[in-house]
Amino acid sequence: MTAFLTFHWGWLTGALLLGLAMGWIAVVQHGEGLSKKTAQIVALLLAIVVGVAVTRVVPGRPGYWLDLGLVMFAAYLIGCAIGSALRDRFVARQMAAGRIPVRSDPPGPAAPGPAA
Amino acid sequence: MRGLFRWSRKWWPGLIPLAVLWCLAAWYDTVPMEQNLAAATVAALKSDVLDKTRITVAGRDITFSADAFSEEGRRSALTSVEGVPGVRLVNDNTRLVPEAKPYVWTAQRDVVRVTLSGSTPLPAIKARLQDAAKAALNGVEVVDQTGFARGAPARFDAAVLLLIEQVARLKEGKVTLSDKSVSLSGIARELGGREAIWASLRNLPEGYSVAANDIAAPPYVFQANKDPVGGTLTLSGYVPDNKVHAALVEAAERKFFGEKVTDTLKASIGAPKGFAEAVTRALGALSRLSTGSLTVADREVTLSGDALFDGAANQIRQSLAKELPEGWKAKAEISVKPAAAPVDASVCQRLFSEVLGQGRIRFESGSATINVDSAGLLDRLAEIALRCPAAGIEIIGHTDGDGDAAANQALSEARAKAVADYLVKAGLPADRFKTSGQGSSVPVADNDTEEGKAKNRRIDFLVR
Numbered sequence: 001m002t003a004f005l006t007f008h009w010g011w012l013t014g015a016l017l018l019g020l021a022m023g024w025i026a027v028v029q030h031g032e033g034l035s036k037k038t039a040q041i042v043a044l045l046l047a048i049v050v051g052v053a054v055t056r057v058v059p060g061r062p063g064y065w066l067d068l069g070l071v072m073f074a075a076y077l078i079g080c081a082i083g084s085a086l087r088d089r090f091v092a093r094q095m096a097a098g099r100i101p102v103r104s105d106p107p108g109p110a111a112p113g114p115a116a
Numbered sequence: 117m118r119g120l121f122r123w124s125r126k127w128w129p130g131l132i133p134l135a136v137l138w139c140l141a142a143w144y145d146t147v148p149m150e151q152n153l154a155a156a157t158v159a160a161l162k163s164d165v166l167d168k169t170r171i172t173v174a175g176r177d178i179t180f181s182a183d184a185f186s187e188e189g190r191r192s193a194l195t196s197v198e199g200v201p202g203v204r205l206v207n208d209n210t211r212l213v214p215e216a217k218p219y220v221w222t223a224q225r226d227v228v229r230v231t232l233s234g235s236t237p238l239p240a241i242k243a244r245l246q247d248a249a250k251a252a253l254n255g256v257e258v259v260d261q262t263g264f265a266r267g268a269p270a271r272f273d274a275a276v277l278l279l280i281e282q283v284a285r286l287k288e289g290k291v292t293l294s295d296k297s298v299s300l301s302g303i304a305r306e307l308g309g310r311e312a313i314w315a316s317l318r319n320l321p322e323g324y325s326v327a328a329n330d331i332a333a334p335p336y337v338f339q340a341n342k343d344p345v346g347g348t349l350t351l352s353g354y355v356p357d358n359k360v361h362a363a364l365v366e367a368a369e370r371k372f373f374g375e376k377v378t379d380t381l382k383a384s385i386g387a388p389k390g391f392a393e394a395v396t397r398a399l400g401a402l403s404r405l406s407t408g409s410l411t412v413a414d415r416e417v418t419l420s421g422d423a424l425f426d427g428a429a430n431q432i433r434q435s436l437a438k439e440l441p442e443g444w445k446a447k448a449e450i451s452v453k454p455a456a457a458p459v460d461a462s463v464c465q466r467l468f469s470e471v472l473g474q475g476r477i478r479f480e481s482g483s484a485t486i487n488v489d490s491a492g493l494l495d496r497l498a499e500i501a502l503r504c505p506a507a508g509i510e511i512i513g514h515t516d517g518d519g520d521a522a523a524n525q526a527l528s529e530a531r532a533k534a535v536a537d538y539l540v541k542a543g544l545p546a547d548r549f550k551t552s553g554q555g556s557s558v559p560v561a562d563n564d565t566e567e568g569k570a571k572n573r574r575i576d577f578l579v580r
Contacts, residue, residue, distance in 0.1 A: 002201065003202035004202055008145060011138075015134055018130055018134055018137065019127075021130070025126075027119075029126050031126070033122075033124075033128070034126075060177050062175070063176070063177065063204065063205075064175025065138075067176070068141055069138045072134060072138050076130060076131075077127075080124065080127045084123040
C-alpha cells in the first residue's frame with residue numbers, strides 16, 4: 001500500500017485538497033444535503049464496493065482503477081472532514097467575536113449563510 | 117461528531133470533480149505504473165534461475181510465467197514476485213522444467229560444424245559447455261540446440277566436458293551421452309586420434325561407462341607426386357617410423373634419377389602390414405611414368421599418370437597388382453603420353469648421352485640382372501630409341517677394374533645384352549640393337565676409388 005500511495009501521491013493530494021475545499025464549503029452551505037435514506041443507500045453501496053475491492057474479485061486494470069478510486073475517495077473524505085472541522089472552528093470563533101449573528105440550528109431554507 | 121455527520125450529507129457535490137480527477141489519474145498513471153511494476157519484478161527475479169520467464173502486468177496484477185529448475189526455485193521465484201511493492205495479485209503460471217528420461221546429450225560433428233543437441237540441466241552449465249565446445253573446436257562453427265531438462269546424472273557437466281574434448285578429435289561422427297552411458301561413432305581426425313579417445317574415456321567420472329566406441333582411424337595415407345616440369349618428386353603423408361622413412365626416401369632417390377625429392381612425410385603409428393614394401397614397389401611404378409601421382413590409402417594403391425609408351429603402360433598395369441604384398445589392392449589409371457616427334461640419329465645420340473649422364477643403369481651385384489630401380493631410366497632410353505626408328509643402336513657394357521679380366525668381359529657383354537633384351541621386351545625391334553662388352557678396358561674414371569669404380573660400371577649407347 002505504501003508503494004501505491006507513494007506512486008499516486010499527486011492525485012491523492014488533489015483529492016485531499018478537493019475534499020478540504022468541499023468540507024470548507026459544506027459547513028455553511030444552504031440546504032439539507034442528502035436525505036437520510038439516500039445516505040444509507042450510498043453507505044451500503046460504498047460498503048459493497050469496498051468489499052469488492054478488499055476481496056480482489058475484480059481483475060487487472062479495472063481492479064486497479066477501483067482501488068485507485070476508493071483511495072482517492074478516502075483522501076477526499078479525509079479532506080472533507082478536515083475542511084469542515086476547520087471551517088466549523090473558524091465560524092465558531094467569528095460568532096464568539098460577534099461579527100456574525102447566531103443562527104438557529106438547523107438553518108432554515110431562507111436563512112442567509114455566513115458565506116453568502 | 118454530530119456536526120460531521122450533518123456536514124457529510126453536503127459533501128456529495130465534490131464527488132463530481134473527484135470523479136474527473138479519478139479518470140485523469142487512471143488515464144495518466146495506468147501504463148507508467150504497469151511499467152514500473154514490470155521493471156521492479158524483473159529486478160526482483162534477478163537472482164532466480166529460470167527459463168522462458170514472461171511477466172505480463174495488468175493494473176497491479178502480474179501474470180508470471182516461467183520454467184523453474186527445481187520446486188524450491190519455483191517457490192522462491194514466486195515469493196520474489198509476490199514481494200514486489202505495489203503488486204496486488206500474482207497469477208502463477210510457473211512450472212517445472214520437464215524431466216528427461218533417459219537424459220540424453222549429443223554432439224554431432226560434420227565437415228563444417230558441430231551441432232550440440234539434447235538436454236542440459238541449467239543455463240550456467242549450458243553456457244559453460246557451449247564455451248568449452250567453442251574453445252576446443254577452435255574455428256569450427258558450434259550450433260547449440262540443447263534444451264533444458266531436469267534429471268541430469270551426477271557430474272553430468274564433467275562428463276560432457278570430457279566428451280567435448282573427444283569431439284575435437286573427430287573428423288566427423290557423433291558422441292552421445294545417455295544417462296551415464298557413452299556412445300561414440302565416426303572417424304578420428306588424425307592417426308592416433310582413435311587411441312587418444314580411448315585413453316581419455318578412462319577419465320570419465322565414476323559411474324559413467326562406454327556403451328559403444330565405433331570410432332574408426334582415418335585412412336593411413338601416403339602420397340607421391342611426380343612433376344616433370346618442376347623436376348620434383350613430392351612425398352607426403354605418413355610413414356610408420358624413421359627407419360622406413362629413410363629407406364623410402366633413399367629408394368625414391370635411386371628410382372627417380374632426374375627429379376629432386378621433396379620430403380614432407382610424417383611418422384605415425386597405424387600403418388597397414390607390408391606398407392614399406394608396397395610403397396617401394398608403387399614408387400617403382402611411378403618412376404616409370406612421365407608425370408603421375410601415387411596415393412596409398414590403407415591397403416589400396418592408386419597410381420595415375422602417363423606412361424612413356426604403350427608397352428610401358430601395359431607392363432605397369434599388369435605388374436603393379438602382382439608386385440604388391442598379399443591383401444593389397446591396386447588401381448592403375450595409366451594413359452600414354454603423346455609420342456614425341458621423331459628425330460635423326462645424332463639427336464638420339466645426344467638424348468641418350470644426356471639421360472645416361474643423369475642416371476646409371478644398375479645391376480645386381482656381380483650379375484647381369486637389371487636392378488628394379490633402373491626401370492624408369494630404361495623406359496626413358498626406350499622412349500628415345502622409339503624417336504629414331506631408323507637408327508641402329510650399339511649397346512656397350514663396361515665394368516670396373518675389380519676382378520678377373522675375362523669375367524669382367526663376360527659380365528659386360530651379358531649386361532649389355534640384358535639391356536637390349538629389356539628394350540626388345542618393351543616393344544622395340546631386336547634387329548636395331550647390337551651388343552658388345554668392353555670389360556674394364558675402357559675406364560672413364562680412376563678405378564682406385566669407389567666413386568671412380570661406380571662411374572666405370574656403365575652401359576653406353578652408340579647410335580649408328
